[in-house]
Amino acid sequence: MEPYKLTTNRAPLSETLGPPGFHPLLPGKCSEDCLTAHLAEHGYKDELPQFKIDDTNDSLWSLSKVLVDGAVVSRGEGPAGGGALGPGGGGAVTAVGASAPHPLAAAAFSLQRATLSMLAAAQRQRLDAEQGASPPPPPPPPPRASHPRAAAAAMQLSGNPAAAMSQGVVQLPELRPASDVGRKLWLSALAGSAPLGYLAQTVPTMPDRRLLLGLMWQTSVPMPRATWFVRLLYTHLARQQLRPLPPPPPLPVGGITAATAAAAGGGSGGNVMGFTSSASAMSAAAAAAAGVQAASSALASTRASLWTSDLLSYLDSQIAAVEAAAAAAAAAAAVAAPSGNGGNAAAATAAAPLSSPQIDYPAASPGVSSPDWPGLGADDAFRLQDPFTTGGTAAGAASDPRARLLDYHPGAAVLYFVRLAGSTFLDGLLDTAKLVDWACGQLAAVTSVLAGLPAASAPPPPAGMTAGAGQFL
Structure with a gap:
């Protein structure tokens, strides 16, 4: 075997x-x-x-627990509580009357020390490999240099409201020449999330304000950002219109300080002269402040007049153009429909929501309504029976397009400009008198149509406007 x-x-x-x-x-x-x-x-x-x-x-999966338990038991042996390992881990340092540690305890501590050192070395190698494979971090940005001149100017203007007002007017962002493509790109960035401080460095000129309003509607610029741009643009236009006026007198620099120093060194006579100089300096400062306030008031009123005239004229032209397009569509539908259903087709066309015509802009009307549209649409809850589905008031509705202001599509240009008018009114950019006259005309037309009375004829488009095209000439 x-x-x-x-x-x-x-x-x-x-x-x-x-x-x-x-x-x-x-x-x-x-x-x-x-x-x-x-x-x-x-x-x-x-x-x-x-x-x-x-x-x-x-x-057991590992001897670690066995070795550690044995080492703890071994260290507790002897009258002095056992010995301790030497600094090198090999030999043992024993006291007088203390027994040497058990060999198992020395082996356990050596194993622990070797294991920890191996783990630390492996961790260092892994970190070194990761740092070598990854690109170095970018250098920190340089510290921003202080601007002592700006700080000194701010300190000087902090106690002088008139100087601060005039300095704020001077620091208005300038308009830069741009092409049509550049203007469209800039307005697209304005409709996005680009910071206004960045956009203020490249504000384009708008020689054709009709193009401005059309592009703002096409790109769906939010109301706060559109109001900011309107304020900036029409402030420049108002300054150009008021440029022949003389500028306000300059503010005295250091006049009161010089007068105070002269009064301190001149005795009793110097006190009288210093008081006179101080009074003259204060009167000059008050005159300068009054001049700055008058110039600011004139600038604000001129800006409001220009913006209100342009906006309401463009809004009236849009309403007339939309109504003309709707009337043409209704006439075409009536001709194409059979004679028996012609009245029903015309009524259905009149009751349908109106959309803004394409006019001469290549982009389509935005399909998504603005977030503040539901607040304006709340007027529908107070409306009576739709008068445009009945035959008695259809003629009055067709004769005055202002009565159909609530029937436009939420994304139409007319309603966008109505919301823009409300936003600029809250920001103090509209002429209240002109706005009230226009609003009273709109409400009178709506009231007459809802009451079944013959509506007054719609006002003709203002001079320089073409109702069919809806644009400035």
């Missing part, structure tokens, strides 16, 4: 190491390969008494 030998089809790991899965790694030289009387009677068990591995803990 030949002894049993373990065989494997795995290749050895190296010349000194056998195939994996054997302990020792060389087949035929393992302890379980030796057939002895003890193994034949009791069987083979991988027990290592020197490491406290027996039947109770032979299934």
Whole structure:
């Protein structure tokens, strides 16, 4: 009978190491390969008494807990509480009357120290590899240089409202020449989320204000940003119109300070002269402040008059153009429809929501209404029965297009300019008298149509306007 030998089809790991899965790694030289009387009677068990591995803990995944527990027990042995490891970890430093630490304790602490050092080295290598693979971080931005001149100017203007007002007018962003494409791109950026401080550096000129209003509607510029642009543009227009007026007198610089110094060094006579100089300086400052306030008031009133005239004229032309397009569509539908259903087709066309005509702008009308449209649409709750579905008031409705202001599509240009008018009115940019006259005319037309009375004739388009095209000439 030949002894049993373990065989494997795995290749050895190296010349000194056998195939994996054997302990020792060389087949035929393992302890379980030796057939002895003890193994034949009791069987083979991988027990290592020197490491406290027996039947109770032979299934442990690691010897760490066994070694640490043994080290703690070993350090507690002896009358002095055991010894401590030396600084190098090899030898032991023992006190007088204290027994040397157990070899198992020294092995446990050496194993812990070696494990921690290996983990720290692996962590350092991983961090070095990551830093070498990743690009270096960008350098920090240079510190912003201080502006002593601006700070000094702010300190000088803080106690002088007139100077601050005049300085604020002087610092108005300038308009820059631009092409039609540049204006469209700039208004598209204004409709987006670009900062206003960045856009103020490249504000384009608008020689054709009809194009301005059309592009603002096409790009759906939000009301606050559109109001900001209107204020900026029409402030420049008002300044150009008021440019022949003389500028306000300059403010005295250091007049009161010089008078005070003269009064301090001149005795009693200097006091009288200093008081006179101070009074003259104060009167000059008051006159300068009054001049600045008068110029500011004239600028605001001129700006409001210009913007109100342009906006209401453009709005009236849009209403007339939309009504003309709706009337043409109704006439075409009446001609194409059979004679029996002609009245129904005309009534359905009149009751349908009106959309803004394309006029001469290539972009289509925005399909999404502005967020503040539901607030304006609340007027529908107070409306009576729709008068445009009945035959008695259809003629009055067709004769006055102002009565159909509530029937436009939410994305129409007419309603966009109505919302813009409300936003600029809240910002103080509209002429109240002109706005009230225009609003009274609109309300009178709506009231007459709802009451079934014959409506007054619609006002003709203002001079320089073409109702069919809806544009400035």
